[in-house]
Amino acid sequence: MKIKDLTSLEGKIDDELAWRKKELTSIKVDVESSRTKEKSEQSRAIRSGIAMLYGHWEGAVKSIAEYYLIYVAGLNLKYGELKNNFLAIAMKHSLDEFEDTKKASIHNKLIDEIYAKKEECSRIPCKNIIKTDSNLKMDIFKEITATIGIDNDPYMLKRMLVDQRLLGNRNKIAHGERLETLDGISNANDYIDLHETIVELINNFAQNIKVAARNEEYRI
Numbered sequence: 001m002k003i004k005d006l007t008s009l010e011g012k013i014d015d016e017l018a019w020r021k022k023e024l025t026s027i028k029v030d031v032e033s034s035r036t037k038e039k040s041e042q043s044r045a046i047r048s049g050i051a052m053l054y055g056h057w058e059g060a061v062k063s064i065a066e067y068y069l070i071y072v073a074g075l076n077l078k079y080g081e082l083k084n085n086f087l088a089i090a091m092k093h094s095l096d097e098f099e100d101t102k103k104a105s106i107h108n109k110l111i112d113e114i115y116a117k118k119e120e121c122s123r124i125p126c127k128n129i130i131k132t133d134s135n136l137k138m139d140i141f142k143e144i145t146a147t148i149g150i151d152n153d154p155y156m157l158k159r160m161l162v163d164q165r166l167l168g169n170r171n172k173i174a175h176g177e178r179l180e181t182l183d184g185i186s187n188a189n190d191y192i193d194l195h196e197t198i199v200e201l202i203n204n205f206a207q208n209i210k211v212a213a214r215n216e217e218y219r220i
Helices: 006-036 039-074 084-090 092-099 104-117 138-148 159-174 188-214
Strands: none
Touching: 006 039, 006 188, 039 138, 039 159, 039 188, 084 092, 084 104, 084 138, 138 159, 159 188
16 A cells, blocks of 8 residues: 555545444444333443444544554655654564663664664565554553554543443453443443543544654654
8 A cells, every 4th residue: 555645645544534433433323322221231232332432443543543654655755864762663673672782782782783773764664563462451552652652642542441341341241241231331321421432542643643643753
């Protein structure tokens, strides 16, 4: 995949959001309509909703972060013009080798490589760089934002909500647990509150990426 310019990046992000918002709206309506139905039907709608909501959270973050990485990689700037996180992606093998050894020769080699690469045209790998491990808790989200050089502080305010009420409950549902065992979700209203917050986080992340690209925040 290539994303040749800012307009193309924003188009990819908008397309990503559009189909997800359509499906998320249907999920929300399904849960809202379950309020007037039997308890078992409301339970089914809520549990299904949480599973799908998590899927869209993970999928949207992964896809949008990848689009941004592909966009920056396609600019072909020098490493010295980019924030250090992009150089770190390109030098992952050397960094891993550095971490695994106490040899001064390898330490020196890494420093030499860093200085030498500053004037090189960047070749940033994009495949399999953004990883969620099918478990997008906030610690993993933090690593994704660090990888692409985006501030994560505002999102950390929602750490408990994402980790416990979304991911934790998704895991319980995946193991076949009942509505009564879920953390902080006991009825349709609780689900709607969670749903709206997660949708807001997805929208905020997309907007943050757009702003970062427009303002060239990838530059050092």
